[in-house]
Amino acid sequence: MSDSADDLAGLSAFAETARHAVAACVPLSMRDRAALLAADGLLGILAPEEAGGLALDIRFAAPVMAAAGAGLLGYPLAESLLLAAAFGNHPEGTAIAAGERIATIAWSGQVSTQSGRLSGTLGRAPLAGEADLLLVDTTDGAALIALDAPGVAVLPAFGFDLEAPEHEVTLKDVTPLATLTADATARLRDDALLLWASAIEGAADACLAMTVEHVSTREQFGKTLVSFQALRHALARQKLAVEHIRAALARHDALAARGASEAALAHRVTFAAAVRFGAASVESALQLHGGMGFTWDVPIHRYLRRVRAVEAQGNAAALHRGLALDLLHANS
């Protein structure tokens, strides 16, 4: 298994590169962020080599997404990784991996197609206001459109995530640049679940570290907060939550590596676990910061916003319904 030693080295190198890049992105414009992330090879991890990518499997995107979650990256990274791979044989895919075009995805809504032209209202498109390209759901898969094409209107941002605000987008008779089959679209959505889980893991772990720091230095009743057992136990639960997400991700990778049929369930379980345990963990981090936790300046709320935004983008509610229905069908 010399492969796995190489893999480990590769994964930790990615993690290191990604941490630096995410930190360096903070003061930059969206265009400059695209250029920097691309220069570090982070946008084309999943894209084929013909498209300038690294053609690696989804495991290698995990540390990058975790770094993006930990550093609250304001860039449609999951979307770029997925679209550069899905359109790897198309010039737009190459441009996305190269950071020349900024691409995002409308995670809710579906357009109708008439004579090859797309119309409808889409939602949950992170950073669509600053992107060039948008993937939209169609009745038979998905289509990539240019956001500056005639008939496209990006509505003002709203939504939870302050670093990656969501937009609604309306399309009226828009001609797509390229399309994806239903199968390719389903694969993309499955892969998104894993990328989001990694982002949540990074966010929850960052909040845990901030909280440990906070309780180790702040004093009340003449003692540091960390000396109070109630708070130590709450921190232990935050750690347990982070470890749940890591374990679920690792199990998915192990199942996928041996081609096990349970890998399909593991995609959904990993996202569901990340959303449930990740949100609880970040909420606990906020609680342990006391009144400071409710201020604008302490960034825990930004992480909570991101986790909840991602929960909605992945439609966790529907995913849970699906898990329950599968359980019922398996026992009918």
Place this chain on the structure above:
Amino acid sequence: MDTDTLPLRPGLTGEDFRAHVRAWLAANVPEGFLADQPGYRTPDFAACRQWEAAMHRGGLAGMTWPVEYGGHGLSLREHLIANQEIGRLALPESVNSLGKELAGPIIMAVGNEEQKLRFLRPLLEMREIWCQGFSEPNAGSDLAGLRTRATWDGSVWRVTGQKIWTSGAMNAQRCLLLARTGPLEDRHRGLALFAMKMDTPGVTIRPLRQLDGKESFAEVFIDDVEIAAEDALGAPDEGWSAAVRVLSIERATNRMYRSWRFENELNHLVRACRADATLASLINSGEWHRRLAETVVDIEVLKAHVEPVVERLVAGESIGDRGSLMKLHWSEAHQRFAALALELVEQAPPGASAAVQAARQRFQNVYLRARAETIYAGTTEIQLGIIGDRILKLPRGR
């Protein structure tokens, strides 16, 4: 039950071993033994004892123990495989779990050769049932406060004290006894382990009635009991440290079947509900979907914690205190599930079918017994302390 078929052929590993385990279980599980099948009758102690002895002959117990001590000399991978297959069936819990999961591994770690030969095989063959004498009335989670005293009188150890919550004491031949040889101020040092014979004069067992109405744990009074030198396990001052080392691994590897048994319970719950018109309409309604889905997630997350432990240990890596993460998760997740199951099955209308009544009985028991799961083997609060202190390495504070 010596008529069981399909003995374990030497050299079977991996998926071949799994095929053997499946075939063996299909051929040998006694009539009425499975709690999720029609005709289930709660098996008594004697039946469980026979069943476990048969499982051992079939290669489904003592997988990793050396052949010379009655084990099968296989790896933890086969241990996991056997546990997965055992877990998929609603089989009774072991009546010698403390022997197999605690006494055996500790004897293997600190016992001498003579003790290994004398104790390990009888335990696997179910000729000797073990109980655990750790907890005392004033030393539950905090064993450093343990007061049962062992004194060497020049020819034998003389032990006096009291143990409590001793599971299976009435049926046990041996007790893995923790007693103090040094002063109380020594706390964890000066604690020694013994293999005390339960029929020694001076040992008195008083059963305690549990909240489920069963008398499966007890108080054990130890009044000037003689224990031979040959039954002392390890050096007098290293008993506790050895036990702690063994326990941190055991917490992660024992009853690995739990996630698969948990899944068996969830599937049984759903099948039972679907067999009843009232429960079926409930379970099909959206109101219950979230909790059912979260149970699926809890089970898969438990598997995600359990499975990698095997590969890490096989590779010679340390798993540190990860057993505490697993213990905390399964005990709490199982309690959540048990509450859900009870809430659902108790909505069965009067006159529900035998299958639904059987499910009610199973899940009432599961619910009550699950209350113990966050208490035994280190309470939830102890596990949270371990995670904070040793995994998260929180500063002590000032």
